Amino acid sequence: GDSVTQMEGPVTLSEEAFLTINCTYTATGYPSLFWYVQYPGEGLQLLLKATKADDKGSNKGFEATYRKETTSFHLEKGSVQVSDSAVYFCALVIQGAQKLVFGQGTRLTINP
Amino acid sequence: EAGVVQSPRYKIIEKKQPVAFWCNPISGHNTLYWYRQNLGQGPELLIRYENEEAVDDSQLPKDRFSAERLKGVDSTLKIQPAELGDSAVYLCASSLVWPGNSPLHFGNGTRLTVT
Numbered sequence: 001g002d003s004v005t006q007m008e009g010p011v012t013l014s015e016e017a018f019l020t021i022n023c024t025y026t027a028t029g030y031p032s033l034f035w036y037v038q039y040p041g042e043g044l045q046l047l048l049k050a051t052k053a054d055d056k057g058s059n060k061g062f063e064a065t066y067r068k069e070t071t072s073f074h075l076e077k078g079s080v081q082v083s084d085s086a087v088y089f090c091a092l093v094i095q096g097a098q099k100l101v102f103g104q105g106t107r108l109t110i111n112p
Numbered sequence: 113e114a115g116v117v118q119s120p121r122y123k124i125i126e127k128k129q130p131v132a133f134w135c136n137p138i139s140g141h142n143t144l145y146w147y148r149q150n151l152g153q154g155p156e157l158l159i160r161y162e163n164e165e166a167v168d169d170s171q172l173p174k175d176r177f178s179a180e181r182l183k184g185v186d187s188t189l190k191i192q193p194a195e196l197g198d199s200a201v202y203l204c205a206s207s208l209v210w211p212g213n214s215p216l217h218f219g220n221g222t223r224l225t226v227t
Contacts, residue, residue, distance in 0.1 A: 004154075034215075043116070043203070043218035044155070089154050099168065100145075100216060102154030 002027045004090050004103035012109045013080055021075040021106050023064075023090035031092040033057075033066055033073040034100070038087045047075075047088070082110045114138065116219035118204050124225045130192035133222045137185070137206030144181060145216065146189050147203040155203055161187065194226045 007022040025031065035047040035057070048057030053068035062077045073090060090103040117136040125131050137144050142163050147155035158177065160168040163184035172179065176195070181187040191198055201221040208214040 041220070043220045044205075044216075045218070046215040049215070091154070098160070099157055102156070104152065104154050 002031070002092060002094055002099075002101050004092055004101055006088075006090050006103035006106050008104075008106070009087075010107040010109060012111065015082055015110055015112050016079045017110075019075070019077040019080045019084075019108070021088055021090075021108070023073045023075065023103060025071050025073065025090075025092050027071075027092060027094060029094045031094050033064070034091040034093070035062070035064055035073070035075050036089040036091060036102070038089065038105075040086070044089065080108075080110050082112050084108060085110045116204055116206055116217050118202075118219035118222055120222055121220065122223050122225075124227065125194055127196055127226050128193040130190065131194055131224060132188055132190045133202050133204075133224075135187045135189070135204030135219060137187070137204070138217055141206035141208055141217070142184065143207045143214075144187050145203075145205040145207075146179060146187070147205065149201040149203055149221070151200070158189070191224075194224075196226050199224055199226045 003026045005024050032051040034049045036044045037047045038044045048059040050057040050066035053066050056065045064073050064075045087105045087107045089105045091100050093100045119134050144161040146158040149155040159172045159179050161181045164181050179189045201223050203221045205216040205218045207216045
């Protein structure tokens with residue numbers, strides 16, 4: 001079945017470090033890909049998305065590129081801040097299936 | 113705009129007791145979802161509504177779980193009787209017309225602890 005695999009956390013970085021959170025997927029069709037973020041005590045929020053191969057989603061300094069050849073959608077940020085500390089979820093939806101499938105989440109902690 | 117509102121935020125019950133969760137979606141969102149998030153895992157869909165119709169309930173354990181969305185607005189998710197393994201965060205989300213270009217808006221969730 002359709003699934004998403006994220007790098008295991010927790011991930012701890014210092015402020016201004018470069019961030020990569022890996023995400024790979026398995027899908028029977030042509031999925032749209034998403035990153036959601038969950039800040040402490042809050043609900044999940046859409047961070048960015050990409051709907052077709054080679055699309056790049058970006059928001060708040062984060063980027064992710066839809067790589068069909070490697071079935072990946074890695075999240076990157078050039079310089080993280082303490083306020084980026086949160087749990088990040090990679091997700092996909094198959095058009096027609098109308099179901100959002102999440103990875104297990106990666107907890108990120110940024111130290112000042 | 114007001115976000116998705118869920119209540120209660122926390123609930124502690126003993127096993128075999130019933131429990132109910134309530135969700136008020138964003139005004140105008142016709143699609144409503146209930147997800148369950150176990151500790152350290154991503155959310156898993158329990159049921160999806162389009163207006164008042166449950167269009168995907170394939171992952172809902174129907175022997176003990178039930179849901180309703182009367183009038184296509186608010187929704188209630190019920191567990192009766194609760195089991196220890198039901199301890200989790202129950203998330204409600206809503207969106208405009210699916211597919212994919214309309215993001216899901218999540219509530220803060222209800223954290224259920226079954227003792």
